[in-house]
Amino acid sequence: MPRNGADPRTRILNAARTEFATYGLAGARIDRIAKSASASKERLYAYYSDKKQLFLEVLELNLREFASDAVLTDHDVPAFAGALFDHAVQHGDHLRMIDWARLETDGTWLPALEVMLGYRDEQVRRIRLAQAAGRVDASWEPAQLMTLVFGIASAWVHEPGVVLTNSGGSDSVAIAARRANVIRAIERLIAPSAEPAIN
Template sequence: MARDGADPQTRILEAARTEFAAYGLAGARIDRIAKSAAASKERLYAYYSDKQQLFLEVLELNLREFASDAVLTDNDVPAFAGALFDHGMLHGDHLRMIDWARLETDGTWLPALEVMLGYRDEQVRRIRLAQTAGRVDASWQPVQLMTLIFGIASAWVHEPGAVLAHGGPPPDVTAIAVRRANVVRAVERLIAPSVAAQN
């Protein structure tokens, strides 16, 4: 439901985030968004010309939040993978929005794409610094390694059993902690400098 005290546009964006994450672009309904935001459809269309514009605005907002929340620091790539996992657990709707955008848009979501490409390039630069510092196996191409880290961190979100069981009871705190530890351990092993390189 709409957040008390928020301005109408903020309420609309918050309601749209929930609606689009659940139903995608095609399945979302403007009337449900307006009702949840305690706003009229006329007010919504005063801010956004159509449903796709609102969808792309939500996508860009989500990606900007993601880009500021999960950042590689101190050459600590395993901790970065843990942060990616944490964000996915707390904001599963962000990952679902990316999936919906891939499936339902024609590739014209340029502002959101620019956000993600800028984010990716910055993390790749930081991986190179970690390689220079001897914290990451230098034989990895940083762009390729970045893709693998994302895959490991989001493995449980996209694992077929988890996807098909969406809507069921969420995993408990212990299960989430075990999954996170496995993500961090997998990335630690992935990036470990080879013995040959150390000699």
């Protein structure tokens, strides 16, 4: 009977997500993935021609989950930033996969790249709608603002002192304070201003 009731391909994908997030493309080992998935290497290669194909499928799966998990709705950019922060905290492996892809592939990530670009373009469109509704400072160029929102929401995931010491990684009080600071920063960022933004 399949482990946890999952079919072999699902078990392989789940095992590969952990392996690639931990070791990257170069450091990952097919034998470890197969063993963790309770599957043979032959079964794995029946689904995926090579390790890179499996890596790219995991990357695309992660990005599709991200794109459905954190979406700008009701013109509420601070709430959107909070959702981005929550995803970064709960799915740090997704951000690590993006880092590995940036470092270890040649940039031909399609269709994973198409997923991310489509997601970004849709959120930028929604920022424009929020500006038209008077909820966001209209002096911001929407694509530039989107980048800043991402950067602020993921700041603690990438800040060297936090990353190297893993400080507050499981401290619910610290996480709640960081989330509140993200929302506060975004509220200030999008508030109407007399000064034009620098694009």
